[in-house]
Amino acid sequence: MNQNMAAAMELRCWGGDWGLPSVHTESLIVLLLKAYTKFSGAKVAVSPIDWTWKTITVTVPELVCGDTAVQEPTQILNFLRKQRFNADYELTARQGADTMAYIALLEEKLQPALLHTFWVDAENYSNLTRPWFASRSPFPLNFFVPGRLASGALSRILLTTGEAPLHRISEVEGKIYSDAKECLNLLSYRLGTANFFFGNSPTSLDAFAFGFLAPLHKASLPSSPLQSHLRQLDNLTGFCDNILAVYFSSDHFCKIAAQAGPLPPVQETMDANLQKLTQLVNKESNLIEKMDDNLRSSPQHKPHRPEPKPSLSSAKSSTPA
Amino acid sequence: MVCRRYTNKAAEPWPENATLYQPLKEDQILLSDCASSLAVQAYLRMCGLPVQVFCRANAEYMSPSGKIPFIHVGNQVVSELGPIVQFTKAKGHSLSDGLDDVQRAEMKAYMELVNNMLLTAELYIQWCDDSTATEISRPRYSSPYSWPLNKILAYQKQWEVRRKMNAIGWGGKTLEQVYEDVSQCCQALSQRLGTQSYFFNKQPTELDALVFGHLFTILTTRLTSTELAERVKSYSNLLSFCRRIEQTYFEDKSS
Numbered sequence: 001m002n003q004n005m006a007a008a009m010e011l012r013c014w015g016g017d018w019g020l021p022s023v024h025t026e027s028l029i030v031l032l033l034k035a036y037t038k039f040s041g042a043k044v045a046v047s048p049i050d051w052t053w054k055t056i057t058v059t060v061p062e063l064v065c066g067d068t069a070v071q072e073p074t075q076i077l078n079f080l081r082k083q084r085f086n087a088d089y090e091l092t093a094r095q096g097a098d099t100m101a102y103i104a105l106l107e108e109k110l111q112p113a114l115l116h117t118f119w120v121d122a123e124n125y126s127n128l129t130r131p132w133f134a135s136r137s138p139f140p141l142n143f144f145v146p147g148r149l150a151s152g153a154l155s156r157i158l159l160t161t162g163e164a165p166l167h168r169i170s171e172v173e174g175k176i177y178s179d180a181k182e183c184l185n186l187l188s189y190r191l192g193t194a195n196f197f198f199g200n201s202p203t204s205l206d207a208f209a210f211g212f213l214a215p216l217h218k219a220s221l222p223s224s225p226l227q228s229h230l231r232q233l234d235n236l237t238g239f240c241d242n243i244l245a246v247y248f249s250s251d252h253f254c255k256i257a258a259q260a261g262p263l264p265p266v267q268e269t270m271d272a273n274l275q276k277l278t279q280l281v282n283k284e285s286n287l288i289e290k291m292d293d294n295l296r297s298s299p300q301h302k303p304h305r306p307e308p309k310p311s312l313s314s315a316k317s318s319t320p321a
Numbered sequence: 322m323v324c325r326r327y328t329n330k331a332a333e334p335w336p337e338n339a340t341l342y343q344p345l346k347e348d349q350i351l352l353s354d355c356a357s358s359l360a361v362q363a364y365l366r367m368c369g370l371p372v373q374v375f376c377r378a379n380a381e382y383m384s385p386s387g388k389i390p391f392i393h394v395g396n397q398v399v400s401e402l403g404p405i406v407q408f409t410k411a412k413g414h415s416l417s418d419g420l421d422d423v424q425r426a427e428m429k430a431y432m433e434l435v436n437n438m439l440l441t442a443e444l445y446i447q448w449c450d451d452s453t454a455t456e457i458s459r460p461r462y463s464s465p466y467s468w469p470l471n472k473i474l475a476y477q478k479q480w481e482v483r484r485k486m487n488a489i490g491w492g493g494k495t496l497e498q499v500y501e502d503v504s505q506c507c508q509a510l511s512q513r514l515g516t517q518s519y520f521f522n523k524q525p526t527e528l529d530a531l532v533f534g535h536l537f538t539i540l541t542t543r544l545t546s547t548e549l550a551e552r553v554k555s556y557s558n559l560l561s562f563c564r565r566i567e568q569t570y571f572e573d574k575s576s
Contacts, residue, residue: 072490094513094515096509096512097508097509097510097512097513098513100505100506100509101427101430101431101433101434101513102430104430104433104434104437104438105429105430105433105434107433107437108433108437155488156488159484159485159489160488160489182429186422186425186426186429186430187426189422189423189425189426190423190426190427192423
C-alpha cells in the first residue's frame, strides 16, 4: 500500500555530532519525524551533505522524492502528511491548533536566541560552530560556508526582532535572550511531567521542540547563559534524552564506531538502549532495514532479511538517472 | 536605585489624558497597522483605561520602535501591544492574572501564532502582492507627502518589507499559499475558541484583543480582492466573537 508512494525518498541534511543525529536544528526536526514515521512504513533514506559540494548548493533540510524537492521543515511535514505518513493522526482538532500555536511560539521567541548563541556570539562561533561546519565542508568551501550561514543568521535576527532605530545587534540581545528564557519556561510548564507534549508518542510539536532544544542541550558551548537556563529545566532535558534514547539509539551504535572516543553519558544510555533495541528488533523487522540504511552499506552488500522488501531491492537495482 | 525609580513611575495612576497615536485613518493607514492599533485600543478598553486616539501622518516616525501604534502616558511613550501590556501590568491593570502557568503559556503561544501568521500574511498581501501594492499600499502610505518624497518613502518601505519576507522564508510563497496559511490560522483559532465567549474562561485577555483587532480589520477593509475576508468569514464562531467584542467594548462607535 505504501510501497507505491514511498518511492525512494531521500533526505539531505547536515551530519551528526555531540550525541545527536544532526547538529542542525531544522534537520533534527525532520529526522525525528522520519524516525517516527519509519515505523509506519515510510521509506526515507538519510544522506548527510557533509564533505560534499551540496553544502553550498542545497538548502537543508531537503526532502527529494522523485522529481520534487521540498525544503523547510513545515513544507516537508505537509508533504509527508499528504503521503499519509502523519505523526499527528491521533491528535484532536484542539490539539492540532495548540501544535500550530506552540510551533509559532518556538519560532518567534526561541529561534532568534538559538541563532544568536550558535552563530553571532563571538566566543561560541569561533570555538565551536565555525570549526565544526568548516571541518564538514570540502575545500575550498570551508572558507565560505560558515560565514554565509552566520550572516544569514544575523540578518534573520535583525530583520525579525531588531526594530528600525535599533539596527545594532547589541541592543536587541537582551530582549531576545529574555524572550527565549521565558519561552523555555512556558514550554516547561506545558510539558509538565509527561514524556511527550501530547499523549505517549511524538507528534510534530515534539519534533520541533526536540529540533530546537537538543542542540542547545548537547553542544559544548563555551559561553551560554541560555544553555545553563535550559539545564535547570529538568523536564525539558529529560524530554530530549528520552527521545534520543528511544528513537536514535541505533544511530548511536553506528556513530560510536566513527567517533574518536565515546562520551560517557552516551555510553550509559547505550547499555540501557541495548535492551530496548533487542526488544524492538524482535517486534519490528523494519528496524533491521533502518540499521542497514544507517550503516550506508556498499552497493554489493546483500541485505540479510527473511523476507526481502520489493521496494528496497527495486531501489537498489535501479540505476540512478 | 534604578528599581526604586521605576516603581515610583509605575505607581502613578493612569492619567486622564493618555493618548494613542496612529497614522491618518481615512487616507493613510494600512491594513496591518490598523489591525495592531485596533488590538491595542480593544485591550485598553477591556482594562477600562481611557485613551484618546490621535491620527498623525508621521506617527510611524514618532514611535520609539518604528511600529504603530504607540501610547503617550504621563511622560512615557510605549509602542506595540506586548510592551503596552507589560506597561499596564506595572501600573496594576492586567487581564491575565487569573490564568495559571499552563494557560498563560497557551495564551502566549496563540498570540505568537497570530503575529507569526496573520500579521505576516497581512504584510505580505499589502507589500509583496503587486496589484495590492500598486493600487492600495503605495498610494495610501505616501499620501501625506509630495513628489518625489512619496515615491521614495513608498518604495523604501516596500523594499524593507520584502527583505523581511525573504529572511523568514515567505519570499517564495504564492498568494494562494498565503491565503491557505490564513485559513489554517483561522481554523486553529476557531477550534481553540470553540463555543466559548472568550478564549479563556469568561473574561477577555490580551489574546482576545489581538485576535479581535486583526479579524475585525480584515473583515472591514476593502482590498483588491475579497478572498482574505472570505476565508475569515467561513468560521462563524470567529464572526460572532468579533461582533460580541465590538458590541461590548465599542458600542459608542457602532452605528
